[in-house]
Amino acid sequence: MNVAQPLELLVNGQLHTLAVLPTTSLLHVLRNDLRLNGPKYGCGLGECGACTVLIGDRAARACCTPVSQVGVLPVTTLEGLEQDGVLDEVQRAFVQEQAAQCGYCLNGMIMTIRAALNQGCVKSFEDAKQALRFNLCRCGTHVEILRAACLACGVMLDDAS
Amino acid sequence: MTGFLEIVRAGQAPKGLSARSGQKLENLPDELFIRLDETGTATGYCGHVDLGTGIRTALTQIIAEELDLPFDQVGMVLGDTEKAPNQGATIASETIQVSAVPLRRAAAQARLVLLTLAASRAGIRAETLRTEDGQVLGPEGSNVRFTYGELLVGHELRERLDEAQPVKDPASYKLVGTRVPRVDIPDKATGRAVYVHDVGVPGMLHARVVRPPYGGWDHGPFFGCSLQSVDRDAVARMPGFVDLVVVGDFIAVVAEREEQAEAIAEALPVKWAPLPPVPDLSDLAEALRQNPDTPRVVSEDGDLGAAFTGAAIDLQRSYLWPYQMHGSIGPSCSVADWREGVLTVWSGTQNPHMLRADLALLTNLPEASIEVIRHEAAGCYGRNCADDVSGDAALLALRIGRPVRVQLTRAQEHVWEPKGAAQLMDVRGAADADGKLRGYEFNTRYPSNVSPLLSLVLTGIVPAAPVAVPMGDRTSVPPYDYDARKITVHDMAPIARASWFRGVSAMPNSFAHDCFIDELAVAAGEDPIAYRLKHLPDERAKDLLSAVAERAAWQPRPGPAQPNVQARILRGRGAAYAQYVHGTFPGVPAAWSAWITDVEVDRATGRVSVTRVVAGQDSGMMVNPAGVQHQIEGNVIQSVSRALKEEVPFDATGVVAKEWGGYPILTFPELPKIDVLMVPRQDQPPMGAGESASVPSAAAIANALYDATGVRFYELPFTPERVKARLDEALSPLSLPEMSAPMSALPRPGTQGPASVGWGQRIGRLVKVSGLAGLAAGGAALGALAAGMLPLRAPIAPVSKPDAALFSQAAIARGRQVAAAGDCAACHTAPGGTPMAGGLKLETAFGTIVTTNITPDLKTGIGAWSYPAFARAMREGISRDGKHLYPAFPYTSFAKIDEDDMQALYAYLMSLKPVENVVPSSQLKFPFNQRWLLAGWNTLFASSAPFTPDPTKSASWNRGAYLVEGIGHCSACHTPRNALGAEKLKTAYLDGGEAEGWDAPALSSLSRSPLPWTEQDIYDYLRTGFSSRHGPAAGPMAPVVEGMQHLPDSDVRAIAEYISSFDSRNEEASATRLDEAAAQRLAATAGTSLGARIFSGSCAACHEGDASFMFGNRPSLALNTNLFATKPDNLIRIILDGSTAALPSGGAMPAFGNVLNDKQIAALVAYLRRTFAPDEPAWHDLPNYIAKIRQTAH
């Protein structure tokens, strides 16, 4: 169990073979071994969402996902949303709505909305808030983030926000 | 050399906070502001940094505007100590207001130089030329046209900044004042931005610091000298270990990989001196009054004595502000490298130059040998740990000689960030009956310094002395026109480690000023807005407040609030106004700000929601109105969060909250509607806009609370407990129909009798009387039996290890399945050890049993065991050498394994790679260390009868029975044992037992799971590691499920069929109903208690509601047996140690043992029980119980 084992990981369409402990967090592997810096370390406890990536097409908190839990599913990071220089619709919405101050939480917001969109979970402004209820932002960028989420998901903003 | 033009200024000594360097400030190099080159692009240099506020964009706009350059041809370098001028710390929202001034002038001057160059090239007067879009153009009709780039070819120009250089008339601005998109956002949205956390240097090592136990203090006799010892040898052989660095109380471990550094830091044994008593902050107001202070009268006007004499209204009030956290979303991080005499530090600091001075002191290097390269970091809103971690990295890089990256943990950032200081404001004010303001006496206590770099004090380079820094005076003078006033700031050293935080001291001071004026208005029977307008001397303040009142459609409300005390939900509206004054007294005023806010108060729970905020601001000229608007919104959200929720909890060790559950901040669903009003003043000088909108927040909300309830609140935060207590005390009791009837009870089987003490139980349980009685009785019984029994059995001669080639592949494969079904590896593998090589310690009520090596090693394993010796051990519990095995080894079950399976198992084990591993011997207590006594035990309890099928049952049921009763040995854990450790197979089969300190729940009708276990449930659970109707396989069940992967589907189904036949309960409730009822209870109680808050912040992301877009199992707690169990053991263990799903894709739960203390976990566990199993009795004495489990946890 506690010895480094060769492990195959499909990330952003590329297959990597790594020798790491199966208990290593996916976040460390992505950031340190694959130098993908989109996902951020925020709490390491699954509380803030800063580290979110997609495993399959769902949002996973990479900080507390041991790399062994990925199994055969593909991993997509913020970097992998962009295809041939064309931004994903969620990324575009965030740029358009200027939805960042420091932007440290941005990865989590974008990836969470991407996953919610994949599952068709955001049908209203309220749904957008609910989808993001476990993502923390300390700068108070919530208004712009919700605008971006609504734009990306094609739902109407609550008028007074 | 390509041509260029630079505008520079002679190096200046840093001002204010940055003047902390002990070094001589002579021969300072020139400071560069603007550089243009032949490519026609310009670079601006600013000593301030972008803290995520968008100043990079705004400064770019300013330069592009003055230079008439396209926006995208201007770049900015911010806060690099080698390149950018020293402009002090990026604080007080002064970048645009102060630091941009020389930059703007430099740009204007550069433009002038370009005009002069063009004039001489074209041979015409400069006055006839104009600039546009990066070009100098001649008069209409002429063909004079030079790009900036071509004008600079061949020139190397360095001009001194003319501090009187005229700049553009704002009326002619084209770019400044427009909503330019921020330059940094595309990179941030794609992962290209390089935050300091993302800096990678070739050969970089990873470090973790280990901080002292006095968490969150920064002075005291213990500080820097509490370390007693560190055990380097205990970790030096751990994978990746590079070094351990210890200086004073500073400890860090350095490793090749980040997870290795984490593991080493966690494993490092450190002994600290016992912590002496630290200041008691449970009565914060008293602690602030007792803290020694130096009174400083900052403003005194008129005759205060006379003002108070005979005043019709004379009020005295005290206002209390709690300690709060900056709460950066990213814990601080830094990289440092020491190479060829230069120390390079990549940092997220607010103040690169000030940091460089600190680093010089720390490393004893001249400042010239240190370069601080500033990268963006998570927003800091003041002084967080960004500088501290840079000191840590610098220290390590120098020691190790390789680049080192230090990442603080979430807990370290929470505990050690210098907190926003608590503050106490005492006010006495007087007014005439007609409302005229007569006198105002204001005393404010602000305990803070600027927080010396932690490594400086931990290493003892700087003494950890209580030093006061006079920063409590921000906005200490009220904006209202009192005839006489006396404003005293009590400067005092910090109590807990504290430093500036957004709206530093102004937010608390203004909370007092504007709550107080509101109270005077009511006393005078006047409308609070009209009253303010009457007493505000500042015209722009009045304009702003009137505009905000109009936008909010404010209805005048003269006189006391008139709440409907019978209603459960009370609504109110409040106003406040403030101007943030920053810098040393009298300071520099920033933007004007006013709030009108609506609140809702739930009288039953005390919960307050801020439903709407109209925030108005007069920022003077706005370089980028979009940027200003975002700052206002950000301030509104953050300050609502601070006012409603935030308060750092302390106990006798220091800061308690080590993660977000313990320090909740505002989340998306709690967001108020925000309406921003920006007064257009583009003709006025720009005023700092980064903090102003926070300042009136708390007073506006408190005033709205008064409007809603008629009760004044003087203390932050407005948490449900505090609000409810005040309302219950002040208002007539609320008579309500029961707010949410507890969902009706599920009928439960009768509670079990006292649990018996079994082999699987932990030592802690020995204190139980029944256990002690059992021991005594057991000893006697065994003694009696022993007299007439043969204690030992004959050894079976050793053999040489059978050649694996003797066994067929089919037999080995079958044996692998048998081993999987029995999960031999679960017990016969030590943590981190080779599978089957033994060494796992099993704590039992009778002592510690160490599992044996069952690889075929001749000396230390079972290599010398013949098949008969093996089979005898399996079926009768007799070792090859004739000794009795302890019945922790479930030979009573294994007796049921048939001959074919037994041989196959032998074949499989013999085919394994022999591993030489001597395991320590078991440590049992007398009389249980007398192995021969077990002969008597066996006579009493063991049956070596083979399995006999039940002809009345299906073949598959019988197959299940064979597997479960035999090799699967499920009953070894899931059946209670008697006082002598024997399973009560006849009377209580599968009625629940214990395993490795876990509760092994009943699988019979006594199961406490809210839904009965159906065959499909058990199949799902065993096959996938997760049953959506029950939960995940965790603890000792995870390896069982893993092992079962090797069993054919038919066997797993057979097991499910057999086991489910013991649970004959009817389905009384549906999963959906249980989940919905729990969701209602969650909603009704959210935020109202410590447990509820920890649940929302720490657990809910994975355990609340339906979020099908999230990866992993998302176990429902409403369906989980552990919440309904008689004892909280399993729940507590999972919280302490976390759990990883048995199979991939299930996800994992992190361990909370290091970040939640016993009190927090107790509150959480009690809340979980109340909320998810409301009909079950509360668990008692949880804190002690948790402490005990902690001692035995792995």
Ligand code: FES
């Ligand atoms: S860093 Fe993973 S959830 Fe916070």
Ligand code: FES
């Ligand atoms: S933008 Fe800074 S934390 Fe969200």
